[in-house]
Amino acid sequence: MSTIAHAVHALLLIGESLEAGEAYLEQSRDDDGVWSGKKRHASWLCLTAQAIAALGHGRPAWRDERALAGLLAKQHACGGCGIGDAPTFEESAYAVLSLHMLSSHKIRQP
Numbered sequence: 001m002s003t004i005a006h007a008v009h010a011l012l013l014i015g016e017s018l019e020a021g022e023a024y025l026e027q028s029r030d031d032d033g034v035w036s037g038k039k040r041h042a043s044w045l046c047l048t049a050q051a052i053a054a055l056g057h058g059r060p061a062w063r064d065e066r067a068l069a070g071l072l073a074k075q076h077a078c079g080g081c082g083i084g085d086a087p088t089f090e091e092s093a094y095a096v097l098s099l100h101m102l103s104s105h106k107i108r109q110p
Contacts, residue, residue, distance in 0.1 A: 001028055001037045002047055009054035025051050033070030043083055045094035052101050068102050071095055 001024075008021040028051075029035050035051045036044040048067060056062045071081075080087025081095035 001025070001035065002050055004028075005035075005047070005050035005054045009050070009057055012054070012057040022055060025055055029066070030070070032073065033064070033066030033068075034074070043091065043094065045081055045083065045091045045098070049094045049098045049101075052098050056101055063102055067098070071098055071102075 004021050004024055008018050008025060011018050011021075025035070030044075034044055034048045037047045048071065052064065052067055055064065075081055075095070076087045078087060080092040082088045082091040
């Protein structure tokens with residue numbers, strides 16, 4: 001899934017799109033709104049950041065409330081993020097990057 005996210009993002013950077021890849025990313029997320037990659041990817045935070053970057057690139061009106069809620073729900077009590085019992089600097093950085101990308105987009109109006 002990481003490769004798909006990178007391919008979708010790279011194509012968007014050069015003005016192309018990969019609709020099948022975007023659809024795959026949308027369908028591959030977990031029920032809680034984040035992307036875990038199941039057994040193939042150790043860091044759901046890294047994969048979530050990659051998916052958000054790909055799906056949100058060049059779309060100022062795009063904002064994913066499910067991903068935002070999933071990220072905030074999995075935050076540790078101390079404010080950091082991590083895939084284990086304790087937060088790490090690297091995993092917290094992925095979360096901050098994801099939150100920044102989500103906050104830089106306008107909220108969808110109903």
